[in-house]
Amino acid sequence: MxxxxxxxxxxxxxxRAVYDDIxxxxxxxxxNNFWKYLAHDPVTLKRTWESIxxxxxxxxxxxxxxxxxxxAVSVSNGCGYCIASHTAAARKxxxxxxxxxxxxxxVGMANETNRLVNGYRVPVDPMxxx
Numbered sequence: 001m002x003x004x005x006x007x008x009x010x011x012x013x014x015x016r017a018v019y020d021d022i023x024x025x026x027x028x029x030x031x032n033n034f035w036k037y038l039a040h041d042p043v044t045l046k047r048t049w050e051s052i053x054x055x056x057x058x059x060x061x062x063x064x065x066x067x068x069x070x071x072a073v074s075v076s077n078g079c080g081y082c083i084a085s086h087t088a089a090a091r092k093x094x095x096x097x098x099x100x101x102x103x104x105x106x107v108g109m110a111n112e113t114n115r116l117v118n119g120y121r122v123p124v125d126p127m128x129x130x
Contacts, residue, residue, distance in 0.1 A: 005036030015039045064093040
């Protein structure tokens with residue numbers, strides 16, 4: 001039987017604490033479904049939220065770049081949910097339609113050439129292996 005989302009009103013205090021932090025950090029009225037389903041395992045919910053907060057925070061890479069990378073990996077992995085949520089986040093961080101188009105072209109090209117390299121079993125050139 002598939003899980004159902006755990007809404008705030010039905011959440012344990014530990015889950016509510018994570019929900020509150022997500023809502024506060026992201027200035028949202030509610031958490032999205034990803035978190036509501038992870039709430040079935042409060043330890044995984046908390047660990048995942050703490051990791052995402054750390055990894056996606058501004059650093060050497062700006063927030064838009066991080067969202068673009070997340071989106072590219074989500075497209076490559078075929079995660080429809082992540083594609084939708086990180087497309088929205090990338091747009092909020094400044095991604096234009098032209099940027100999205102170029103990103104999809106790069107993702108498509110990288111996937112094609114990666115498969116060609118794997119199929120032909122191309123050895124790494126010495127100048128790249130440093």
